[in-house]
Amino acid sequence: MTSARIAVIGGDGIGPEVTAEALKALTAVAGQDVFDFVHYDLGAERWQRTGEVLPDSVLEELKGVDAIVLGAVGAAPGSKAIPSGLLERGLLLKLRFAFDHAINLRPSKLYPGVPTPLDQRIVAGRDVDFVVVREGTEGLYCGNGGAVRVGTPHELATEVSVNTAYGVERVVRDAYRRAQARRRHITLLHKHNVLVNAGSLWNRIFNEVGEEFPEVERRYLHIDAAMIALVVDPAQFDVIVTDNLFGDIVTDLAAAVTGGIGLAASANINPTGEFPSMFEPVHGSAPDIAGKGIADPTAAISSMALLLDHLGRPELAARIDGAVSEDIAARGAEKLGTVEIGDRIAARLA
């Protein structure tokens, strides 16, 4: 029996709506296990009310939980109410960095019957099922940039991508382990012909660690070439490992070709267990459809399978995955609401 304290940050836009369905699934599957939910009111509304994004005391409290469930944070792009990126950086990225979420795990699977934007020629009869292991604590996400002469014709703005052997090795090793447990194929995405410093570090470590996994076939692909590969033959991938920004870009494309961002789950894993890991759908707050009850909670629910896996309950994780894929297969062309999908999946789990 597991007893876990789970912090819940519904966040902005559709975040709270899909999160409610995720918790419903978790509760339905729990059985003997006890999941205690502690809700945190964080996001755009809190900021507008109090000027607080993530108070230190809350960050401190969060350190003590077993896992964090996050809905979505962020204002609509172009919104003037909230400074660009304030919540993304002050809350989402803050948690990923403060809790050393080195492994950002993003599985992509094309379920039978799910509409894909790709031609049937490309996917019919093929098993499109891969996972992107995105580095989560380095690269261009460090906030290591600056600007001078802002607002003048002589403005200079920089962004620095920071890559360490320590950071690269742990994510690369994690990716190899996953590949070893899957179809034993791994692809490194980078752009080492242009980003020579970071690229050679990634490349070297990828090859070195690869020697420890002789059964895993490894291959390198430029990030631009990967764009093509993902639309002309996504079934070729098993495990993809890449840096923070390339991972951000490639996982949206991966989600799109496997049925859309409404289905894409993710885990932000702290590899040592020193800090809580965090589970969230890849999609954002989607303010345009917030409050309408039409957001697809599937990604949020699937993220609970990643959470259960992480908490050492793979059988429960498998039951969530099973219920999700059964429900997806049963949906057909029906347009279902947020709660309806959540209820149907919870019913399958009960």
Place this chain on the structure above:
Amino acid sequence: MTSARIAVIGGDGIGPEVTAEALKALTAVAGQDVFDFVHYDLGAERWQRTGEVLPDSVLEELKGVDAIVLGAVGAAPGSKAIPSGLLERGLLLKLRFAFDHAINLRPSKLYPGVPTPLDQRIVAGRDVDFVVVREGTEGLYCGNGGAVRVGTPHELATEVSVNTAYGVERVVRDAYRRAQARRRHITLLHKHNVLVNAGSLWNRIFNEVGEEFPEVERRYLHIDAAMIALVVDPAQFDVIVTDNLFGDIVTDLAAAVTGGIGLAASANINPTGEFPSMFEPVHGSAPDIAGKGIADPTAAISSMALLLDHLGRPELAARIDGAVSEDIAARGAEKLGTVEIGDRIAARLA
């Protein structure tokens, strides 16, 4: 009548093969115009023979030509014969930077009958026809990075993205001009919620310059969201403007959804005319199919339309575009060789 001296760098792999067909088309369309070709032996073979990538004297000579036609440079990824990125950086990027190719122009058009990896639902009856204006002289392509403690567990490698108001403004203004002359819609791609310094510079200039083009509708999209947009609804785009690395990534996806990299042309334009502009297919040297006579020269030939436009011969450019699209329509499912396609297009132009 135009008389132009054109430097030709066939380069590596399929580069020389497709370039020969591009020159054939240029000669066929020339009529009264005189194009003098000066061939330069640069690329992998020259480097292996002499250790030279781009001698200063050659760079000096190239300054005097009216335009440069480039095939492709670069060894196969993973090849051990040539250090990673040596030719890309020493030749291709060297030319783009030395000749201040600020505007990297990459049109994407889905010709009728061309197979796309996208479902027909998405493209049928839609006009997928957009152009990416990629910044060519800044960003992460500056080679402004470094590494310490290389090869140790404490290695730190950085890459710096450099963005200036000067560099951003000229490419943004160029993009607005093109949008004004097209369907009057422009999209900025960036990641300003994470890359705040560079992002706010791009955003601000995008909005400021936009005020000068009241007829052009402008919109911002995160680079990750653009991945989705390009596969679920590519017809929504008219002009896209973005930085060097995002442009690299997005143009390969754009090429893939509009029939493949075999059709994607590009121009590297020096906006002041102080230095020669350079015209090249987006595809690389494709060493796996080099020498077999099967590389598609269409992208190289289409790049000649961009060259003619640049040299002030839009009527000739339109004839090349017309011949290419007629030929594509006539191809059907036939598999044609490099020379065959070149001959057919040249025949349409003669």
